[in-house]
Amino acid sequence: MSSWNELLVQQAQALTTTQLAVGFVAPIGDQGLIALDGEESAGFLHNQLTNDVEHLGTGEVRLAGYCSPKGRLLASFLMWRNASTIFLQLPREIQAPVQKRLSMFVLRAKTKLSDAGELPANQVVLGLGGGMAEDALQNWFDPLPDQPLTKLDHPLGTLLRVADAFGAARYQWLMSAEVAQTVVPELAAKLSVGRTDAWHLSEIHAGIPQITKATQEQFVPQMVNFELLGGVNFKKGCYPGQEIVARSQYLGKLKRRTTLVSIADAAAAAGVEVFATADPEQPCGMVVNAAPNGKGGIDALVEMKLAAIEAASVRLGSADGAPLIFLDMPYVLDPLDL
Known part of the structure; x- marks a missing residue:
């Protein structure tokens, strides 16, 4: 056995x-x-x-x-x-x-x-x-x-x-x-x-x-x-x-939160920075946790500025990197924040 x-x-x-x-x-x-x-x-x-x-x-x-x-x-x-x-x-x-x-x-x-x-x-x-x-x-x-x-x-x-x-x-x-x-x-x-x-x-x-x-x-x-x-x-x-x-x-007012995303890039890992396309010169956040999603991509929790979450135009590693696809969170981020 x-x-x-x-x-x-x-x-x-x-x-x-x-x-x-x-x-x-x-x-x-x-x-x-x-x-x-x-x-x-x-x-x-x-x-x-x-x-x-x-x-x-x-x-x-x-x-x-x-x-x-x-x-x-x-x-x-x-x-x-x-x-x-x-x-x-x-x-x-x-x-x-x-x-x-x-x-x-x-x-x-x-x-x-x-x-x-x-x-x-x-x-x-x-x-x-x-x-x-x-x-x-x-x-x-x-x-x-x-x-x-x-x-x-x-x-x-x-x-x-x-x-x-x-x-x-x-x-x-x-x-x-x-x-x-x-x-x-x-x-x-x-x-x-x-x-x-x-x-x-x-x-x-x-x-x-x-x-x-x-x-x-x-x-x-x-x-x-x-x-x-x-x-x-x-x-x-x-x-x-x-x-x-x-x-x-x-x-x-809190200016940063963590949200759920999917990324079609295997390089997505904890500690990697993310960049908003509206402000490409400096990172707007960081990957907290990431795991393969069984479909060839990565699902992740990413901490970032609330303005970046609201705009939903964020890339991995640089402003030219793989886009973050925003998914629904299982709980509500503070409604006073968003």
Whole structure:
């Protein structure tokens, strides 16, 4: 019998958004996981991140940002907890430096940071979504989490329901390799099997940004719609960069947002600048996240000036580059902005 990993590799394909909407499963192979243990973990993180950690329940999932003193995002996390541990999920490529930076500020707080990605319970992370995903998961989970940003702990692993996409629920399932060996064949028989890029494509169409190495310290949270997604709590008190984040919210009008586009150029990648044809000499924004769309092009979340979004005449890399085709966002950008 093939291992769970071999089975996914053998069946994996580049998925289109249509296939994602019907139902898919994909390995999430590029995410790291930081664990914080100790009685003061919540209080420590509460003073470091953009969201409320002290009141994070064991059945909740939240987005949170980690900012520089200048209010620019060093990392974005998917955050959850159990009775003893708080978990922060972020790209593995930046996990080590972010974990080291957080550790520098622990001082006397009773908390310990560790890499949780290699723990048996977290060895495998699968992403699932689309209309058929719920039926597939109900073979093992009854009931399922009933709304986005909730979770349940189960003998077969941790199931996170994240933001919906394509009008259907999406999930992350963290499990042991032993559990994966049992469940992957059944999931692969019922759902389209994608690569990790398929999961990122679903994240992009859910409008969920993620800070990567290419975009660290590029964006204040509001530039990537983070407060619209519940990733910023403006009542929780101080954290690094808090004054600048609050000033961006309350003083003056926001001038930049992140929106969804399609680009017929494989060079579209996080960190690449974009240019408005009306002002070709300087960039109007930057690609936040990008993934192949299964049709030979790239779908992406791109941060840019609101005037450029409104004009909808923007090119990749230069004013002569590939055009950005603007798509409908899954949520409303602040109507006061547009």
